[in-house]
Amino acid sequence: MQINPGRTIHLETFKDILKNSGPRKNVNSCILIGAPPVKKKLLTIGISSVQHPQRSYLLDTLQSLFFASSPSERKHILVLVHLADPDTKWLNQMVSNISSLFKPYIQTRQLVVINTPLKNYLPLRDLKKTFNDTHTYVAFHSKQNMDYAFLMNFATNHSDYFLMIGDDVKCAPGFVTQIATVLSAWEYKPYVILEFSQLGFIGKLFRTKDLPRFVNFLLLFYQELPCDYLLSHFIDLLKQNKPIQFFPSLFQPMSNYSSFEGKFNSLKGKELKENDIGPPNNPAASIYTSLKTANDSLLMNAYSLDENFFYSVGAKAGSHLTVVLDVPAKVIQVQVLTGSGPKWENQLKEGQVELGYDSFNRNNDCDGYILLGLLVNGILNKQVLSEESGKKVKCVRLLVTATVPSEIVVRHINLWVR
Structure with missing residues (x-):
């Protein structure tokens, strides 16, 4: 039967079929590299x-993924790669390359590579044509649906959430923290998927408890439609009324070619364009800190748009430097720069940046904070990820997360507001 959102009788039938779906035990995906994590x-x-x-x-893609995440972020993720091409020569070469290039992540159980033998696949011959597609393309998207289904089936028990990305994407720095922040805000809200890219099947996030249903859905209709169209129908089936999308996109294609026979694909997401938003426009604010000021350094230097810096003598875990805006504003990007000199000495390497909101009109603080991101090599430069409309920010807090015995330099806290 052809999927159609208007055929509600069929959709209700499919919903009943999928209600008690569990992981498919008869799929014999095998591990080629690594081992699953001991803890979820x-x-x-x-x-x-x-x-x-x-x-x-x-x-x-793997290099971008690991370089765009800090060691503390990588503790919370598992990267699962499904090598789904039956060509033995290609498979062996990829296994060799991944094993040598990403050995540290394999040893820490942060990277696992699997393969699913062709005997597990449903028939790929005599497939019915839809929308006048060629037999070759129908076979391609039918196999791709099963590739994704077997990947998700293996992923079901290893984490609380599952994020699908492509094999030719560039990852935004700090994407793990940005996603974790959204997940915290949406923990108790109903959704089927959250979208961190608007392109195809890239950047789509599921709760893993929903994966078995979608796996079965893909396998039920593997020859009907490509995976992104099936996902759209699956969302309709589970009554998510509209896409829940977050901007900017955290994942961008590296090439303009699709996997199917070198087909050109000119689609681009709403990228982070650091050079087209102009200079920072720090609005009027007061600055508060529990850091010990060095010599005659001025606290306001940390927030000024000139070349003056703020110096602190050591910093204890839990100490902070907080910018409190005179008027709450929609902050679209935050940049925090620490360290000085040609070798960037005196960086704050163990720190994080948080955004504060105020419901009670407090004078010098906020009543609630959410994590924006961790400092990487003493720096954070991040657009504020928001849904269609974000709350206005009152506070931006730089928080020290581990004691620093030596002097630290806060060069700039730069804000872009709209």
């Missing part, structure tokens, strides 16, 4: 990869 993680990041006619970007 927050997030599994799933990648399904096959040979590309132009070139493979899988290794670039």
Whole structure:
């Protein structure tokens, strides 16, 4: 039967079929590299990869993923790669490359690579054509649906959430923290998926408890439609009325070619364009700190737009520097720079930046904070991820998370407000 949102009788039938779905025990996916984590993680990041006619970007994607996340962020994720091409030569080469390039992440159980033998796949011959697609394309998207289904089936028990990305994407720095912040805010809200990219199947996040139903859905209708169309129908089936999208996109394609026969694809998401938002426009604010000021350094230097810096003699875990805006504003980007000199000495390497909101009109603080991101090499430069409309920010807090015995320098706290 053809899926159609208007055929509610069929949709209700499918809902009953899927209600008690569990992981498929008869799928014999095997581990090629690594071992699953001993304890359940927050997030599994799933990648399904096959040979590309132009070139493979899988290794670039993995490098971008690990470089865009800090050591503390990587403790909360599992990267799961499904090598889904039956070509033995390609498979062995990819296993060799991944094993040598990403050994540290394999040893810490942060990277697992799997393969699913072809005997587990449903028939790929005599598939029915839909929408006048060629037999070759129908076979391609039918196999791709099963590739994704077997990947998600393996991922079901290893984390609380599952994020699907492509095998040719670039990841935004700090994307793990940004996603974790959203998950905290949406923990008790109903949704089927959250979208961290607007392109196809990239950046789609599920609760893992929903994966078995979607796995079965993909396998029930594997030959009907491509996966992103099936996902749209699955969302309708579970009554999510509209997309829940977050901007800017955290994942961008590295190439303009799809996996299918080198087909050109000019789609682009709403990228983070650091150079087109102009200079920071720090609004009027007061500055408060529990840091010990060095010599005659002025606290306001940390927030000024000139070249003056703020110096502090040591910092205890839990100490802070907080910018409190005179008038709450919609903050679209935050930049925190620490350290000085040609080698950037005196950086604050163990710290995080939080956004504060105020419901009670407090004078010098906020009554609630959410994590924006962790400092990486003493720096944070991040757009504020929001849904269609974000609350106005009153406080921006730099929080020290581990005691620093030496001097630290806060060069700039820069805000862009709209």
